[in-house]
Each structure stands twice: as structure tokens, then as C-alpha cells.
Amino acid sequence: MLVGARVLLVTATPVHNRIADLFHLFRLFLRDHDLTALGVPSLCRAARGDADPHAVAATAARLSVSRSRQRVHAGYGTGPAVLSFPERAVDEAMRLGAAPDAELHQLVTGIGRLEAGGEAAALFRMLLLSQLASSLPAFRASLDRYEAFLELGVAAAAQGRTLGRRDFRRLFPAGSSDLQLAFFPLVLPPGPAAATERDRDMVRRLRALAASPHDPKADALARLLDGRAGKTVVFVQSRATVHHLMRRLRGHRLAAVTGERGWFGSGSAGREEVLRAFAPHAQGAPPPARALETDVLVATDLLSEGLNLQDASRVIHYDLPWSPARLEQRVGRIDRAGSPHGRIETVTFLPPQSLADALTMERRLVAKRRLQARAGAGPDGLDWCDRLYGLAARARSPATPGACAAVPSAEPAVVLVVRLGGLVEGVVVTDAGARADPARATRLLEQAAAAEPAPFDRAALERGIRRAAPLLRGRLAALEDARWRAAHRDHLSRRLIPWVLAAGRRAATRRRHADLARLDALVSRLAxxxxAGEELLLEELLARRGPLTVRDVLAWHERLPRLGTGAEAPQVELVAAIVLG
Known part of the structure; x- marks a missing residue:
């Protein structure tokens, strides 16, 4: 659909783990080698994390319109529609379990002794631990499925067959957990499944331990809701936990939503009806009937994307999700421009330490957040490109190519703006060396724009250029390599190139010059x-029934947008330079 088309891609949360996630999206529009001049020789490798993280972050900023809250306040604070956001209070954390500490410790220990499933055993244990962190009803529901898995494995072994994906999906239907259950069938051991009697006995013991009526976590939630005014959205992972909280919080004006279904108390309702009753202002609905007035909405993460619920002033993370992006999506339902609240708050329920250690969930979230921050995916990591456009728009007149200037600064540096193979890069040179860093270059250019001119030091510029020369030569070499062979070639291209070259040799022998030119262009395409779209079209062609001919592959190639000629060797050009010091 995107091949050769002009398309605007809009996405709410493109980064879940690291800024490189964006490169899967960039591959929809760009060829794998298109960003070589910016230090990213392969989009495929960058998407896998095999690229300089600073180059990845800087490149992502060039290709994205993604403004931070700070940038919106600073750059769009005036005009006919002034954007205002609520103040976000410091997140409050509570560490509580869904069972008393002694019982919880026994449950965690017992789960750690389950062994069925071969290589999938660890994933089963993680699923059970995550459900235990949510609520005892959620844990019991998953434990029932696990026991059914054991019994099904025994039956399959008696029949001499292997458990398949259909067996697994019948026990663990889609949407039963936020865990990536689709991966379980891929790691189930081949051959008949073996369920030990020790595992089956442990399941019976775990079920008895999980029968406790006590729930310190739900009790703490009830006390919190009793003591604070304002509408609240409570996010949970499991549907079983949704129904558990509806029973435990009967004294509150409460509604719930899971997917397309909703409830007022014990009565079922449509999802939209529940949302209109809970957030009539945000949903553009009239006030609900008194009997349907709702202060607390319990929801799964299916509700955490795209919806406006800013009638609420509080989000409670009753369960931790598997990524920091999901946390932001949840809070984003109420932290929106034009909120009627001056201040909003978030409360996070953390699992007790023994369970947290078993899950290592918190450490995962912290590690992912740190990785995002290092890669430039923090609150203002992509703003520099937007600021640079603003700086250019304020210029009285465009500078001539190769313009140089100097300004006084407490931060000595040379900023080189260079054009490499048609793309422009910002290089910052300091005593520590030369580095492609357009974000820092933008900050230094902003300083220079606000400073008075100083006498130009040509020797300082020449020293900066000499220090930057190895970096620029490396980029030029990568560009030269990319003209003839991609840094990442898929297996389809590697299979087809020798076949097309053989056809080219036959065309040359027969002096069919037009055919030779077409085949040469096809080799360039494959090399x-x-x-991503071009690769998919090629895969569809190769998957067709019947013999494949060179004419078929030529037709595929000639339907695609034309490649650049690439005849000229890549050059480096100084666009502008600023000496600060």
C-alpha cells in the first residue's frame, strides 16, 4: 500500500522499549540504506539495536514530529488557542500483595518449583507470578489453565502426540493476559509432553493456599478511594481482577470496562454507555442519570490507548504493565490538553519484595526507561529538530553556502554543518574530539543566534575541520559502499542476484543492449x-505457484519507484560553521 505512495503515518506510542523501535516504521517508507549518510547504514540492523544509539536518536528526530510537553509550552504558548495541561503530582507508590505475606511467600516458592513445559516452564511460571501480583482470583484462573495443560499433556503423551498451538490457545485464549502468550507455542518442547506427579501435587497445594479470603491490596485500594475525592481510573491486567474489584468495592459508585463489555455494579452495559457515564464532559455526553453516576472506573489495558477520560483526576496502576510505554498510555487518558483539573495524580501498587524479586518486573521497567533516556527518547529527546526549524524561520535572510561566523561562549566548540550525499549533518568539535550530534549542535546554534558576533578565528575552524575529518571520511566510505551493496541484504536478494547476473551474461553475449541495461538496473535494486513493502511484494512474487522467470522479476522491479542513479561519487560540502569560544 505504501510503495510509491505519499502517506502520513500517525501513531500514538511508537516507542515501547527503545528509540530503535521507530525504525520498523521508517522501513515502511525508506529503503534499508537511505540513512547511511546520517550514520545509520541499515534500517534493519538499527531496528534490532545494532547501530550507534546517538545516530539512531538523531535520525529519529529528523523523521518524526513528536513534541514534548515542555516544547509545547515554550513554542506554542501564545495564539488563538493556548494549550494548557494539568500539573502532574509526584507518583505515589504502595507495596502490597494480594494475600498476607506468609501465604504469599509460600505461593511464590511453590510456583518456582513448577517444571512442566520444558523450555516454556519459565514462561509459565512468569505468567502465574504476574497473575498472583494482580489478585488471587486472577492467579486461580491461570492455575486452572495450567492444571488443564498438565492433564492435556498426559492425554497427549498417552496418544503419542505433541501438544500443538490449537491445544494451547484453547487453554490460554487471546486477551487472557498481557503477557506475550503467542510465544508459548513456539517454545513448547517437541515430542510427547511429560507432566510430573510433583507438578500436579504442587498445583493442588497452590490452589489450597490461594483460597484465602484476605486481600491486603484490595483493602488498601478501598481505603485510598474512601479518603480522596475526584474520579479515578484503576488499571489492571486481568479480567478476573476486574470482577474481583467489583465485588470488593461494592460500596463505591463503580463501573468497569474490559474490551467491548462494561458493567455498572453487577449489571452489564455497553462500553460506550459506561464511558459516557464516567466521563460525560470528555465524551461530549449529557450528565448521566443519578443511578449511573460513576466515580471509579476499573479497566484493563485495552482502555489505555486513544480514549479521552479527563473528567478523572487520578490514575491508579493497580497492576504493573510490561513496558513503560503502557504506563504513559494509561496516564495519558487524563493528562491531556484542556483538562478541567489543575493537578492530577498517579498511584502505583508495587508487588511485595519476594514477588517482585521473582518477577524482576520493576527492574525491567527501570532498565527500559534508562535505555530510552540514553537513546534520546526522554521527554525532550526529539525536540531539537523542531527548534532548529524555528531558528531557521527567524533568520532575516538565508546564509550563503559555506558561511562562517564566531561568537563568544563559555563552552568552546566548533559546529560544522555539512552535507553528505544529499543529507545534512551537524558535527560538534571540542577538545574531547568530533562527534555527529545535531541535538547539541542545535543548542549551540541557539546560543550563537542570541550572542553578539566576535572576531572570526580561521585557525580554530581549520583545527575543527581536521578533527572532524576521520568521522566525515568514515561516513563517505559507508556511502560509497552503499552505492554497490547494502549493509543488510535479505536472503531473497542473495538468492536472486546470481540468477539475474547469469541472464545478464546471456544478454551481453547476444548483444541485447536494452535487456542488459534493464537487468543491470534489477541487480542494483536487489543489491x-x-x-518493507518492496520486500513483501518480492516475497509474494516468489510464493506464486508455477515457474519463476527473469521477466517476472523484471516486471516487479519496473513497477516500483525508480532508484536514484548513484552515478556520482558522494561528496562532502560545508554548509555553515560557527566557532564558539
Whole structure:
């Protein structure tokens, strides 16, 4: 659909783990080698995390319109529609379990002794631990499925067959957990499944331990809701926990939503009806009937994307999700421009230490957040490109190519703006060396724009250029390599190139010059990187029934947008330079 088309891609949360996640999206529009000049020789490798994280972050900023809250306040604070956001209070944390500490410790220990499933055993244990962190009803529901898995494995072994994906999906239907259950069938051991009697006995013991009527976590939630005014959204992972909280919080004006279904108390309702009753202002609905007035909405993460619920002033993370992006999506339901609240708050329920250690959930979230921050995916990591456009728009007149200037600064540096193979890069040179850093270059250019001119030091510029020369030569070499062979070639291209070259030799022998030119262009297409859509079209061609001919592959190639000629060797050009010091 995107091949050769002009498309605007809008996405709410493109980064879940690291900024490189964006490169899966960039491959929809760009060929694999298109960003070589910016230090990213392969989009495929960058998406896997095999690229300089600073180059990845800087490149992502060039290709994205993603403004931080701070940038919106600073750059869009005036005009006919002034954007205002609520103040976000410091997150409050509570560490509580869904069972008394002694019982919880026994449950965690017992789960750690389950062994069925071969390589999938660890994933089963993680699923059970995550459900235990949510609520005892959620844990019991998953334990029932696990026991059914054991019994099904025994039956399959008696029949001499292997458990398949259909067996697994019948026990663990889609949407039963936020865990990536689709991966379980891929790691189930081949051959008949073996369920030990020790595992089956442990399941019976775990079920008895999980029968406790006590729930310190739900009790703490009830006390919190009793003591604070304002509408609240409570996010949970499991549907079983949704129904558990509806029973435990009967004294509150409460509603719930899971997917397309909703409830007022014990009565079922449509999802939209529940949302209109809970957030009539945000949903553009009239006030609900008194009997349907709702102060607390319990919801699964299916509700955490895209919806406006800013009538609420509080989000409670009753269960921790598997990624920091999901946390932001949840809070984003109420932390929105034009909120009627001056201040909003978040409360996070953390699992007790013994369970947290078993899950290592918190450490995962912290590690992912740190990785995002290092890669430039923090609150203002992508703003520099937007600020640079603003700086250019304020210029009285465009500078001539190669313009140089100097300004006084307490931060000595040379900023080189260079054009490499048609793309422009910002290089910052300091005593520590030369580095492609357009974000820092933008900050230094902003300083220079606000400073008075100083006498130009040509020797300082020449020293900066000499220090930057190895970096620029490396980029030029990568560009030269990309003209003839992509840094990442898929297996389809590697299979087809020798076949096309053989056809080219036959065309040359027969002096069919037009055919030779067409085949030469096809080899260039296969040797260079392709966009994701181009690769899919090639895969569809090769998957067709019947013999494949060179004419078929030529037709595929000639239906695609033309490649650049690439005849000229890549050059480096100084666009502008600023000496600060």
C-alpha cells in the first residue's frame, strides 16, 4: 500500500522499549540504506539495536514530529488557542500483595518449583507470578489453565502426540493476559509432553493456599478511594481482577470496562454507555442519570490507548504493565490538553519484595526507561529538530553556502554543518574530539543566534575541520559502499542476484543492449536495500505457484519507484560553521 505512495503515518506510542523501535516504521517508507549518510547504514540492523544509539536518536528526530510537553509550552504558548495541561503530582507508590505475606511467600516458592513445559516452564511460571501480583482470583484462573495443560499433556503423551498451538490457545485464549502468550507455542518442547506427579501435587497445594479470603491490596485500594475525592481510573491486567474489584468495592459508585463489555455494579452495559457515564464532559455526553453516576472506573489495558477520560483526576496502576510505554498510555487518558483539573495524580501498587524479586518486573521497567533516556527518547529527546526549524524561520535572510561566523561562549566548540550525499549533518568539535550530534549542535546554534558576533578565528575552524575529518571520511566510505551493496541484504536478494547476473551474461553475449541495461538496473535494486513493502511484494512474487522467470522479476522491479542513479561519487560540502569560544 505504501510503495510509491505519499502517506502520513500517525501513531500514538511508537516507542515501547527503545528509540530503535521507530525504525520498523521508517522501513515502511525508506529503503534499508537511505540513512547511511546520517550514520545509520541499515534500517534493519538499527531496528534490532545494532547501530550507534546517538545516530539512531538523531535520525529519529529528523523523521518524526513528536513534541514534548515542555516544547509545547515554550513554542506554542501564545495564539488563538493556548494549550494548557494539568500539573502532574509526584507518583505515589504502595507495596502490597494480594494475600498476607506468609501465604504469599509460600505461593511464590511453590510456583518456582513448577517444571512442566520444558523450555516454556519459565514462561509459565512468569505468567502465574504476574497473575498472583494482580489478585488471587486472577492467579486461580491461570492455575486452572495450567492444571488443564498438565492433564492435556498426559492425554497427549498417552496418544503419542505433541501438544500443538490449537491445544494451547484453547487453554490460554487471546486477551487472557498481557503477557506475550503467542510465544508459548513456539517454545513448547517437541515430542510427547511429560507432566510430573510433583507438578500436579504442587498445583493442588497452590490452589489450597490461594483460597484465602484476605486481600491486603484490595483493602488498601478501598481505603485510598474512601479518603480522596475526584474520579479515578484503576488499571489492571486481568479480567478476573476486574470482577474481583467489583465485588470488593461494592460500596463505591463503580463501573468497569474490559474490551467491548462494561458493567455498572453487577449489571452489564455497553462500553460506550459506561464511558459516557464516567466521563460525560470528555465524551461530549449529557450528565448521566443519578443511578449511573460513576466515580471509579476499573479497566484493563485495552482502555489505555486513544480514549479521552479527563473528567478523572487520578490514575491508579493497580497492576504493573510490561513496558513503560503502557504506563504513559494509561496516564495519558487524563493528562491531556484542556483538562478541567489543575493537578492530577498517579498511584502505583508495587508487588511485595519476594514477588517482585521473582518477577524482576520493576527492574525491567527501570532498565527500559534508562535505555530510552540514553537513546534520546526522554521527554525532550526529539525536540531539537523542531527548534532548529524555528531558528531557521527567524533568520532575516538565508546564509550563503559555506558561511562562517564566531561568537563568544563559555563552552568552546566548533559546529560544522555539512552535507553528505544529499543529507545534512551537524558535527560538534571540542577538545574531547568530533562527534555527529545535531541535538547539541542545535543548542549551540541557539546560543550563537542570541550572542553578539566576535572576531572570526580561521585557525580554530581549520583545527575543527581536521578533527572532524576521520568521522566525515568514515561516513563517505559507508556511502560509497552503499552505492554497490547494502549493509543488510535479505536472503531473497542473495538468492536472486546470481540468477539475474547469469541472464545478464546471456544478454551481453547476444548483444541485447536494452535487456542488459534493464537487468543491470534489477541487480542494483536487489543489491541495495529495499523498503518493507518492496520486500513483501518480492516475497509474494516468489510464493506464486508455477515457474519463476527473469521477466517476472523484471516486471516487479519496473513497477516500483525508480532508484536514484548513484552515478556520482558522494561528496562532502560545508554548509555553515560557527566557532564558539
Amino acid at each position: 541495495l536495500g529495499m523498503s
